[in-house]
Amino acid sequence: MSQHAIDVSIADFDDKVLAASRRVPVIVDFWAPWCQPCRILKPILEKLAAEYSGKFILAKINSDENQALAMRYGVRGIPAVKAFVGGELVDEFTGALPEAQIREFLDRLIPSPAEPLRREALSLAAAGNLVAARQKMAEAIDLDPRNDTAYLDFIQLSLDLGTPEALSEASELLAAVADRVRDQDRAAALKARIEMAQTASGVDLAALATRLERDANDHEARLQLANALALRQDYRGALEHLLEIVRRDRKWNDEAGRKGMLKLFTLLSAQPQYDDLVREFRIALARTLN
Structure with a gap:
C-alpha cells in the first residue's frame, strides 16, 4: 500500500x-x-x-x-x-x-503546478503587456500540458493581441484542443470571436462608414463593420448593425445578419456582464423576425 x-x-x-x-x-x-x-x-x-x-x-x-x-x-x-x-x-x-x-x-x-504561472500571465495582461502575458502563458502550458484553462487563456490573449500571427496561432490551437477541453461554452465563444476576427482582419472602419453613408443598403459593408466593431469589443454597435441587416433584408446572404447575431450571442454568453445586452437584442431579433 x-x-x-x-x-x-x-x-x-x-x-x-x-x-x-x-x-x-x-x-x-x-x-x-x-x-x-x-x-x-x-x-x-x-x-x-x-x-x-x-x-x-x-x-x-x-x-x-x-x-x-x-x-x-x-x-x-x-x-x-x-x-x-x-x-x-x-x-x-x-x-x-x-x-x-x-x-x-x-x-x-488537484491544483495544477502551472497555476502560479497562469495567474502571473493574467496579471501581465491586465497591466497591458500582452506579449509578455502570452509568453508566460505558454510557459504554463509547457509545465502542465493538461491544463485546459491555460490553453483557452492563451487563445484569448492571442485574440486580444490582434496580430495576424497571433490570430492564426489562436485558430490552430483552438482547433487542436476544442474537443477535449471541459469548458465547451468558453471554447465556443472563442471560436465565434476567431471567426469574427478573421472576417474583420484589415478592415478600414472609416471607409465602411463612408460606404454606408452613400448606400444604407450596402449590407456587405454593414456586415464587415459589425464584425470589426465586435473585434474591438463594441458589442452593442455590432449587434445594432447586424439587426439593421435583418430589418432591411433578413434573407440577404443566407441570413447573414441573423446568423451574425447568433454568433455574437454565443460569444457573449460566456461573459455574465453582457447578459442584459444579449437579452435586449434577443428580444429585438425575435420582434424583427415575427
Whole structure:
C-alpha cells in the first residue's frame, strides 16, 4: 500500500480527512469486503495515489464498520468515492469508473503546478503587456500540458493581441484542443470571436462608414463593420448593425445578419456582464423576425 493511501475510521475521520483536506485534497473510498466493484476500484485508486505521489490522499473507509459515517455522507451504494477540499465535500461519484475517468475526476480537484504561472500571465495582461502575458502563458502550458484553462487563456490573449500571427496561432490551437477541453461554452465563444476576427482582419472602419453613408443598403459593408466593431469589443454597435441587416433584408446572404447575431450571442454568453445586452437584442431579433 502507498504511504498516500490510508485506512480511516470514524475515530480519526475528522483529523485524517477533514483537517488533512485543508492541506491537500482527500479522496474517500467507501467500500465493503463483500463488494465486487469495490475490489475492482480499490487497486486503481491505490495505483493513482502512488503515481500522484502526495498530490492527494486516499482515505479508505469500510462502510460496514463505519455506518454512521456512511449515513452522514449519504452513501447509498458502494463503492462511493467522495472528494474533500478545505474541509468540505466538493465532488463525488459512485461505482467502479474506468481509470481514465478517475484521472479526470482527480485532475479537476488537484491544483495544477502551472497555476502560479497562469495567474502571473493574467496579471501581465491586465497591466497591458500582452506579449509578455502570452509568453508566460505558454510557459504554463509547457509545465502542465493538461491544463485546459491555460490553453483557452492563451487563445484569448492571442485574440486580444490582434496580430495576424497571433490570430492564426489562436485558430490552430483552438482547433487542436476544442474537443477535449471541459469548458465547451468558453471554447465556443472563442471560436465565434476567431471567426469574427478573421472576417474583420484589415478592415478600414472609416471607409465602411463612408460606404454606408452613400448606400444604407450596402449590407456587405454593414456586415464587415459589425464584425470589426465586435473585434474591438463594441458589442452593442455590432449587434445594432447586424439587426439593421435583418430589418432591411433578413434573407440577404443566407441570413447573414441573423446568423451574425447568433454568433455574437454565443460569444457573449460566456461573459455574465453582457447578459442584459444579449437579452435586449434577443428580444429585438425575435420582434424583427415575427
